[in-house]
Amino acid sequence: MRGQEVLGQAARLASSGLLLQVLFRLITFVLNAFILRFLSKEIVGIVNVRLTLLYSTTVFLAREAFRRACLSGGAQRDWRRTLNLLWLTVPLGVFWSLFLGWVWLHLLEVPDPNTVPHYGTGVVVFGLSAVVELLGEPLWVLAQAHMFVKLKVIAESLSVILRSVLTALLVLWLPHWGLYIFSLAQLFYTAVLVLCYVLYFTKLLGSPEPSRHTLPVSTMTALLPSITRSGAFINWTEAKLTWSFFKQSFLKQILTEGERYVMTFLNVLNFGDQGVYDIVNNLGSLMPRIVFQPIEESFYIFFAKVLEREKEATQQKQEDVAVAAVVLESLLKLALLTGLTITVFGFAYSQLALDIYGGTMLSSGSGPVLLRTYSLYVLLLAINGVTECFTFAAMSKEEVDRYNGTMLALSCSFLVAAYFLTHWFGSVGFILANCFNMGIRITQSLSFIYRYFRKSSHRPLTSLSLSPALLGVFVLSGGITRVSEVYLCCEHGWLARLAHIAVGTLCLAATLGTIFLTETKLIHFLRTQLGASRLSSKWT
Structure with missing residues (x-):
């Protein structure tokens, strides 16, 4: 498949994923604001930190490495052996669910049953839900590899909406059920x-003309584990790459969920403070998850399909390398500008956002400082998402193995930094530790990208510089909105708040206008790719 064709598919996947993330986060945003008025902070802390960590750790350790390895293969492969390899995520998920469930029940602090009832049931059900989700992993990878965008959007949207509706109804009608609500x-x-996913593939494979794509299976039973004609059960090349990614994934999970591990295992915050921190954390990560996560997921597939892992840039098809360089340059610029915008305006509007969202419980105390610090973290998060997206797709197996050592050092340093910084600065210390480690990860990825393109004529890292005019607008907007916050927000009534919002709107409009005038290359890229996705008559 040519690079331009894969780019079009990736752009369509990212744009639909963006809409999906908007839906997810808005629903979660409203749901959290709703349940805060019916449930205690302690229950919110247990669910959003303790139980969600159990679920996410189980799922991540069981499938992340398999996803990265199996999505990196070319079109010409024995899909039966790949599917066999993917089915290993289920027993692996059972193991992690049982082991981590035992840890959660017997080694961690158990909350007071009068404050947080049914904790044991919550641990069991959240572990079980992780195993249930892994049953659909072969179907998910097959759908992603063939760019079934519509399936992903419908499946995840429907499941999130139904879960949110069920949670809201149970919280409204049966608030005394406690963790039963979130477990169900x-x-x-x-x-x-x-x-x-099961119903989609059942209908697809049962129709006379399943799809305009060439699927590697013809029946649902062919998706189940089976012995191939060659006698090999799995693709050992993918299996070895999976093991390399697994070692890396274990370390990356510590970095991704590090603050929750520190809160869970070291008890640096009580359950109520954990709940407040998680709410502020979710609010701060709303924009990066909406914008950056679908881009990272979709363009990782693009880079993995266009580039060959074991070859340098000069040894590959130059047309594909050129496309990859242009895409990387544009994504880096997009991440930089989006992150800077969130950082500059987030600093001046953190207190107002928290006051509107959760009242004085969030806007007083450390809440505004926490969200302001997080706005800086968003900038690093944006750049890291794009750089690692390319790096992990282009690295050879040997480079992945070497990078695991770096990840181990980062994981250890993060845990140590988070522990001490939290004791010194409170919950803000978690974000400071994340900023430190994210900066190191960005440095590692930038070094790889520089070496990768060093012998070619492409220089995608030049996109990380800004024109003086645009830099000046960012500085001016930050200063104006900060002064506006001091004199108009948040103790001066709603009219003053509206004036503060109006000032921010004008500054944001000036910033976006300057971006439009100065970053013509990025604007052209976005117009081209968004236009290409709109021209698709229907999603595949």
Whole structure:
């Protein structure tokens, strides 16, 4: 498949993923604001930190490495052996669910049953929901590899909406159920998600002309584990790459969920403070998850399909390398500008956002400082998402193995930094530790990208510089909105708040206008790719 064709598919996947993330986060945003008025901070902390960490750790350790390895292969492969390899995620998920469930029940601090009832049931059901979700992993990878955009959007949207509705109804009608509410909703979510994929492929494979794509299977039974004609059960090349990614994934999970591990295992914050921190964390990560996550997921597939892992840039098809360089340059610029915009305006509007969202419980105390610090972290998060997206797709197996050592050092340094910084600065220390480690990860990825393109004529890293005019607008907007916050927000009434919002709107308009005039190359890229996705008559 040519690079331009893969780019068009990736752009369509990213744009639809962007809409999907907007839906996800808006629903979660409204749901959190709703449940804060019916449930205690302690229950919110247990669900959003302790139980969600159990679920995400189980799922991540069981499938992340398999996803990266199996999505990196070319079109010409024995899909039966790849599917066999993917089915290993289920027993691996059972192992992690049982092991981590035992840790959660017997080694961690158990909350007071009068404050947080049914904790044991919550641990069991959240672990079970992780295993249920892994049952659909072969179908998910097959759908992603063939760019079935519509399936992903419908399945995840439907499951999230139904889970949110069920949670809201149970919180409204049966608030005394405690963790039963979130346990049932989580299990319902994973069951609906897997069922959507099963029903889609059942209908697709049962029709006379399943798809305009050439699927590697013809029946649903062919998706189940089976022995191939060659006698090999799995693709050992993918299996070895999976093991390399697994070692890396274990370390990356510590970096991704590090603050939750520190809160869970070291008890640096009580359950109520954990709940407040998680709410502020979700609010701060709303924009990066909406914008950056679908881009990272979609363009990782693009880079993995266009580039060959074991070859340098000068040894590959120059047309594909050129496309990859242009895409990387544009994504880096987009990440930089989006992150800077969030950082500059987030600093001056953190207190107002928290006051509107959760009242004085969030806007007083450390909440505004926490969200302001997070706005800086968003900038690093944006750049790291794009750089690692390319790096992990282009690295050879040997480079992945070497990078695991770096990840180990980063994981250890993060845990140590988070522990001490939290004792010194409170919950803000978690974000400071994340900023430190994210900066190191960005440095590692930038070094790889520089070496990768060094012998070619492409220089995608030049996109990380800004024109003096644009830099000046960012500085001026930050200063004006900060002064506006001091004199208009947030103790001066709603009219003053509206004036503060109006000032920010004008500054934001000036910033976006300057971007439009100075970053013509990025604007052309966005117009081209968004236009290409709109011209598609229907999603595949």
